[in-house]
Ligand code: SF4
């Protein structure tokens with residue numbers, strides 16, 4: 341080590357270690373007495389808590405917590421009701437919603453969402469990269485048909501980042517509708 | 523003959539301790555160190571147990587929020603400011619919302635003002651409870667941490683019901699708040715507050731009056747009034763040094779003008795004014811003041827809407843503003859420059875923790891390493907806010 345002046349080590353002098361300066365035998369005994377007393381006070385409080393308070397933890401995999409109903413967890417888009425208006429993608433601050441849609445054929449049968457909004461575009465892709473998502477909830481607020489919602493499902497860890505990308509048009513993800521949507 | 527750094531220190535039988543003493547040991551505390559409360563790295567030069575020099579290095583949690591904000595619309599910035607002080611996110615949102623509202627000239631409904639004050643003070647309680655628990659852990663006591671987290675959990679649960687998230691709420695919006703608070707939730711807050719008042723007394727007896735805790739914190743890292751001014755300290759640290767400065771009193775925003783509460787100051791009860799114990803005690807007393815404020819809000823809350831009139835596409839008029847609010851950890855300032863567009867032209871954030879970290883090099887020299895842990899704990903920094 342270079343550039344260190346040796347005299348800095350004078351920090352370990354008596355002045356810096358003034359803890360024992362005016363310690364008499366009487367004070368020493370008194371200190372021990374106060375310490376024991378305050379430790380006993382602490383132990384009395386802990387003892388009271390042990391006897392009177394119920395356990396506040398839950399044993400996780402066996403007991404699962406029910407989250408409040410407007411908890412913002414995994415996103416779910418009910419694609420049958422989505423009109424591909426792109427408002428959610430515009431509102432998202434991290435741009436993690438990818439939507440592709442084409443204009444619907446004039447001859448094709450007319451489709452409507454559950455709340456009666458006509459569907460004019462065919463959704464080809466609706467993907468959310470939930471690894472990028474910050475679960476802020478801004479996309480669900482702007483959705484006019486309320487098809488995009490947060491669910492209370494919180495167990496969705498994956499081994500790779502790619503698996504966190506959900507295409508909501510896929511059959512198995514569509515099936516969540518009956519499983520996790522409130 | 524043994525040589526250390528090219529110096530002859532004698533042979534094994536006649537070791538020259540005087541010569542051995544002359545070197546300082548460089549230690550890295552952090553970035554992964556439980557006592558640095560996040561990713562702070564402090565390079566300390568020690569002479570055995572005594573610190574001669576400490577240099578904090580920051581930037582490990584830098585996420586470019588200020589630059590990000592220039593690309594996102596005004597509503598989308600809120601999830602980002604949440605992530606600065608993630609233990610006091612309501613305060614961050616509130617400050618930002620106030621800044622934009624002032625530029626827009628939006629009137630916030632009374633009910634929303636009350637709800638904001640309630641969640642803001644609950645957040646202060648949660649943040650101070652966390653400080654209480656973690657500070658006790660820093661100094662070697664474990665059960666206070668569990669008790670404090672039990673109480674804090676109730677606040678987080680309430681926030682989860684209100685906003686949907688436990689830490690990063692996105693709850694206070696420009697013009698109002700997201701969801702309305704129900705009567706049932708208000709009743710629960712009343713119950714929580716009544717219970718907490720008793721608990722805080724117990725907590726203080728358990729930790730603050732404990733002889734070992736006093737020995738570890740009294741007269742340690744004294745920040746004098748002069749030093750606090752020089753470094754620009756704010757919040758509980760400034761008040762612990764005996765300076766009566768609270769923005770909620772001196773520059774009231776929201777409905778704080780109508781509320782009655784005191785500003786606890788450090789008095790040097792166990793040692794000198796501005797030592798670690800004072801900083802601890804100011805925070806514990808602030809929990810009591812927050813309880814006082816909450817009671818008044820719960821009594822006075824008015825019916826009405828929770829969202830003011832805000833255009834769907836937010837365009838802030840050209841101009842600039844600097845607005846500061848009192849957050850759990852100190853003053854938070856937003857400097858917003860707008861060119862009339864949909865996104866901020868520049869959003870500069872002044873964080874209180876950043877100024878507090880800069881005090882470490884002056885506080886550390888001459889301290890024991892264990893006292894240094896107590897010092898870092900007592901200034902209660904959140905690295906997310908330091909780096910932004
Ligand atoms: S929750 Fe937020 S981050 Fe996630 S997709 Fe919706 S808007 Fe984007």
Ligand code: SF4
Pocket residue numbers: 417421422423424425426427428429439482483484485486487488
């Ligand atoms: S806002 Fe709703 S309806 Fe519009 S594209 Fe997004 S999910 Fe579909």
